Amino acid sequence: MDFTITSEVVDKVAKLKLTGELDSLSARVFQKEIEKVALESPTELVLDLENLSFMSSAGLRVLIFSKQKMGVGLTIYIVKPQEIIVDTLEKTGLQHSVNIVDQYPV
Amino acid sequence: MELKTFPATIDSLDAIRQYVKEKSQEAGVDKKATYNLLVAVDEIATNIILYGYQNTGLEGNIDVFSEATPTQFKVIFEDDATPFDPTTRELPDEEDFNLPLEERPIGGLGIYLTITGVSDFSYEYKNNRNRNIFVVDIKSP
Known part of the structure; x- marks a missing residue:
């Protein structure tokens, strides 16, 4: 399944919408997008994962990379992830470092 | 055993996942266990493609074998x-998982998800070939 990503940064809030399957190939696209929005030094990163159906460890690594790139002040919101992706986040302890929410603004 | 061969390039990841998904569903593996298997095969296929072939300048294939019995689905x-x-890779542990994101080591997550995502994962080197073996126990409905 094709992976697509869109992003916008408004008032220091970076919003990214990911659709499709996030594997090692598409994680490169995700990382490039993170690098792009990082240039605007956002304080909040909002990832809309409602239509993301697969996430490999490459996707998790980009999440970790985001925090390392944009600094400890960055708050990460994950909006409407599918249950199976929440499982992966929980299994790897990443749910402690992100906010899983049903909508943004919360 | 059924066999399908894929070129060892990063573009094959999607096709490998789709193929294993189809076989897993045919075998009667439930949705969640199939998903976890797909994460596992994706991790190992990525490693083979990037570190086995691409980074060493080699070209080659991945042979994907599969076999189902009423109680087990196996992918090699x-x-x-x-x-x-x-499997010799050092796994992250509970301590790593509790670290704040900015201090977490970035490696090892893939193999962790592989090992925890299937009923049994093993590796052997046989007849000059790498063999990565994934086994999923099929729960009776």
């Missing part, structure tokens, strides 16, 4: 790249 990847045993 075989390749001719340099011997590499993913």
Whole structure:
């Protein structure tokens, strides 16, 4: 399944919408997008994962990379992830470092 | 055993996942266990493609074998790249998982998800080939 990503940064809030399957190939696209929005030094990163159906460890690594790139002040919101992706986040302890929410603004 | 061969390139990841998904569903593996298997095969296929072939400048294939019994679904990847045993990789532990994101080591997550995502994962080097073996126990409905 094709992976697509869109992003916008408004008032220091970076919003990214990911659709499709996030594997090692598409994680490169995700990382490039993170690098792009990082240039605007956002304080909040909002990832809309409602239509993301697969996430490999490459996707998790980009999440970790985001925090390392944009600094400890960055708050990460994950909006409407599918249950199976929440499982992966929980299994790897990443749910402690992100906010899983049903909508943004919360 | 059924066999399907894929070129060992990063573009094959999607096709490998779709193929394993189809076989897993045919075998009667439930949705969640199939998903976890797909995460596992994706991790190992990525390693074979990137570290076995691409980074060493080699070209080759991944042979994907699969076999189902009423109680078990098995997938075996075989390749001719340099011997590499993913199970020797150091796994992240509970302590790493509790670290704040900015201090977490970035490696090891993939093999962790592989091992925890299937009922049994093993590796062997046999007849000059890497063999990565994934076994999923099928729960009776």
